[in-house]
Amino acid sequence: MFKKLPRGWVAFLLVFCSCFGGGYWMTVLVAHFGFSVPLTTFFLGTAAFAAVPFAAFTGYLSYFWVQDALRKRHIARAPGSFWVNLLTFLLPRKVYADHFGQTIADMRDECAALDFEGRKWQRRWISLVYHGRIVLTLCLLIVVGVLKKISKIWSAI
Amino acid sequence: MTPSKTEYLILDLLRAGGELYGLELVHRSDGALKRGTVYVTLGRMVEKKYLTAEEEKEPSHPGLPRKRYRITGLGQAVMNAEDARRAALGSAGYGYA
Numbered sequence: 001m002f003k004k005l006p007r008g009w010v011a012f013l014l015v016f017c018s019c020f021g022g023g024y025w026m027t028v029l030v031a032h033f034g035f036s037v038p039l040t041t042f043f044l045g046t047a048a049f050a051a052v053p054f055a056a057f058t059g060y061l062s063y064f065w066v067q068d069a070l071r072k073r074h075i076a077r078a079p080g081s082f083w084v085n086l087l088t089f090l091l092p093r094k095v096y097a098d099h100f101g102q103t104i105a106d107m108r109d110e111c112a113a114l115d116f117e118g119r120k121w122q123r124r125w126i127s128l129v130y131h132g133r134i135v136l137t138l139c140l141l142i143v144v145g146v147l148k149k150i151s152k153i154w155s156a157i
Numbered sequence: 158m159t160p161s162k163t164e165y166l167i168l169d170l171l172r173a174g175g176e177l178y179g180l181e182l183v184h185r186s187d188g189a190l191k192r193g194t195v196y197v198t199l200g201r202m203v204e205k206k207y208l209t210a211e212e213e214k215e216p217s218h219p220g221l222p223r224k225r226y227r228i229t230g231l232g233q234a235v236m237n238a239e240d241a242r243r244a245a246l247g248s249a250g251y252g253y254a
Contacts, residue, residue: 133192133193
């Protein structure tokens, strides 16, 4: 529920209200006992009342921010997702499925297996190899496509 | 109709009648098949109708259905013919490397 509230605004309003509310009550209390109320009393009261909720809310919010940060550290993008996004956008479905789909599926399988075994460096190496292979395939696909076009134009002349 | 060495190996791995995908074939070949070339060979074999390729109904990864390869009747016949040829060469003393 808390996540849906604009945390910044809630914190700001609470701190603002507690500061001035605190200052006001401090002034009223001091005046009630018959003392003169200089302006500094208002500010000191404000500061005193502000400190506790401010610290509490800062701690509360930073707890959530830390939680979020920790959660983000654990959510990783699937290997090859960059290529899936790019290639499915650029290429027709059939070309993608014929030339890249199986390679990316293999990459995910192997990376997942190596992650599970905790072999980080081998996983990085395998990932690099697959990225290289995808780039090479893409380059060859472009070169072959261009050559096919040229040969078509050449035969039409 | 004589299959290449790689094609024969793939047919041999699929001979039992199972369905395998590219990476499984690579793992089961003990390094004889390479990750970079297996799909080209498999594609060629599908074109020659030695194999059929079917996409998984329920992909293991979202959006990435695996193609599972199965040997066809023609593939089986080619395999048998190649086995017979190798046996004949072996019995004639030529031995098949």
